[in-house]
Amino acid sequence: MKAYIRSTGNISPQHSLNTDSFFLTRVKTSKNFFKSLEPDYDDFVDSKMIRRMSRIVKMGVAAALTCLRNAGIEKPAAILTATAYGCLEDSAGFLRKMIEFDEQTLSPTAFIQSTHNTVGAQIALLLKCHDYNNCIVHRAFSFENALTESILLLQEGIGPVLVGAIDEITDDRHTILSRFGLYKKKGTLPANIAGEGAAFFLLDKEGGNHPQAILRDLQTIYKPEDSETLQRYIQEFVKKNGLNMSQIDLVLTAHPGNAKKDEVNDQLLKTVFHENQCFPFRSLCGDYPTASGFALWLAAVLLKEQKAPIWMEGMKFPLKNILIHNHTADIHHSLILISAC
């Protein structure tokens, strides 16, 4: 179960569209949400079309087109999108109007663009791509399950596959999730901050010219019984791929990246990961269910460049193998193993 990452395209709270800028400057936020640095979309799509697109669609389309451009290909053989929340801006927009106008005299536009597959559909429409197109919407497994499907397609001889993770922050999402107590409040200790992003990857059976990295394996673990079981899963996963923990040069962890206590992660740092170099990737992109898309991008960039951004002090190189461990509320755990070419 492996695939080459031929190229990436990532719109995130960091300067991820431009590797040089990313290596020079780390973007921080003083708020409890981390919004993407959005490019000038006119560079990607006709401005008339842009005006009709919601923010998540614009981010997704621009990231996907960047990914294809970076690989120098026009059309993939399959398009897979992963989103936990889907097109929230349009869903909530239609819902609010429906309530306000008492189910009368509504415009269809927001409804039309509210379906979860809108980003993948718009990419297909722009590319005139009639091939395979699917959308996975399973919370913090959305992106991982889309990757699994991509690898199965490649095994069947369908490739290259364009696969991406997209989720957006909206005012309503932020207000509601804040009420669940997910994010830090003013004046309290640092804690999770909300995040968003659109990270796309072109996966292929062969590397092509200068592939970025090799996606070696991945696994999802739904509601592990306890920390010991989780640790066993992690060790078995690494072993199954012919490695031992000391050969994992970097673990990208799901820590919020600050003082917030996270029992699940802390336990892993004390046990399976205790000898490994670790970095909390969510400190760069915030917290959202498809954040493992950002982590995979970060891993691919570090493996290709073999150097640390100037703001990432003390990171030891060279890097051969990176393990991404993501988890949300101890319900969805995922492991992604990625190696240098």
Add this chain to the structure above:
Amino acid sequence: MSEQPFIAGMGIVSAIGNNLPANLQSLTNEKAGIAEMVWLESNHRGELPVGEVKCSNEELADSAGLSVRLPRAALLSCLAAREALQDAGWEKGAQLRTGFISANTVGGMDKTENFFRVFSKNSAGGKLVDVVNHECGAVTELTADYLGIRNFVSTVSTACSSSANAIFTGARMIQAGLLDFALVGGTDALTRFTLNGFNTLMILDRELCRPFDENRHGLNLGEGAAYMVLANEKGMKQLNKKPYARVSGFANANDAFHQTASSPEGTGPFLAMKAALNHAGIHPADIDYINLHGTGTQNNDIAEGTAIRLLFDPIYPKMSSTKAYTGHTLGASGAVEAVYSILAIQHGLIFPNLRFQTAMKELPFQPVTACLKNQVIQHVMSNSFGFGGNCSTLIFSAA
């Protein structure tokens, strides 16, 4: 296609019945389930007919032994999925790997609507319990937890083709050796969100829908849930059961024409049907029955019909849209119609396209109008096409 997954069990809740036998009975008795709205609380009650499951949320929750605070889609899903597992004789804790791949389009939107009634006026208002299961994936997990499935869980959402894609995702995983059993299908409950959304598109028929009729005026929305247990040979051995059929082919294509409308020439539907035939290694003439997507809208039926003409002319298999029975169950429709396709194979039945009167002038064929019995059915094609140009075709074959 390498080892073709077997279909070992089925479960369904729809406007024409709360379980598999009830659905079969309504299908053969030509009894539609579309009627005036009773349970959905909408201003369009009395004006737009719908295919409701004939139970209140309280009754559904009671049957499932679950809380009435859960989304209706989750209650429907739990009932249909439980029936499918029981039908297959699947038992929790078995050593083989079981995955659950479901589909829906609006998750717990029915409860989110209640939340937003308050929240839209006061951002500190609304009960959080009403949004905690908003996500599509949450509805799937409520069902997975109810059934005790943990090896693999996933949710697909590609509008009206969602559950067709969930079905072949499970088939693909079985073929790749990742799972021994895959519980696959989908669920969607009627919500004001979808009812009003389709109403603004002006594609809802104010009378009972008439798919593939020259004088069709749009679709009726429906709701329901349907699941099938797919198994590999090892799985079938453990169940010690004769399979209903096999998943013999599937394909997915994109129309790449418009966010909601189908291309007039039916590019996406044509590509999906053709690729599914190739995948199954059979020819158009081998298909004995097509369960049409057949929504009853001007646009879908001409696009689908044109694609069928292009692919099948001059020998047409028997065809019908069972949406005239159930209404369009959106994220569940691919699975509802997959179950009907397998019932057709199992019982040698071809279900009629209810209320059909006049053939479409552009098409040289017309659907079946009365229930045909004692048919020999080897291969059935089932179509599902959705917003975003997502087109999927499944082929089921006698085991």
